[in-house]
Amino acid sequence: MAPGRKRSLPRRTCVQCGAKGDKDRFLRIAGRPGEGWEPDPRGGKAGRGIYLCREADCIGAFARRIRTPKGAQRFRMGACAASLAERLEAWRPPEAPGCLPGRHGAS
Helix, strand or coil: CCCCCCCCCCEEECCCCCCEEEHHHEEEEEEECCCEEEEECCCCCCCEEEEEECCHHHHHHHHHHHCCHHHHHHCCCHHHHHHHHHHHHHHCCCCCCCCCCCCCCCC
């Protein structure tokens, strides 16, 4: 890297609303298809990563989405999708007043 050049943070996209931003603004879900998935708030676990905004509406919508057979199949979650949805619902922050869906992570 050239001297004096600022290093940029990795950019990620929310799989639920499509918002883009720096990696540290997202909740990572780590795992491997067929082996299991779990929330990874610090982003350090091994495996594939799925990124969600840390907003209650995106986390709740994703939890509802993976409870359906089509949603679980989309992310290759299999039988562990329901247990991940329950863990996400428990982890989810409270709804923020005045939050506009799809607009919270726009950059």
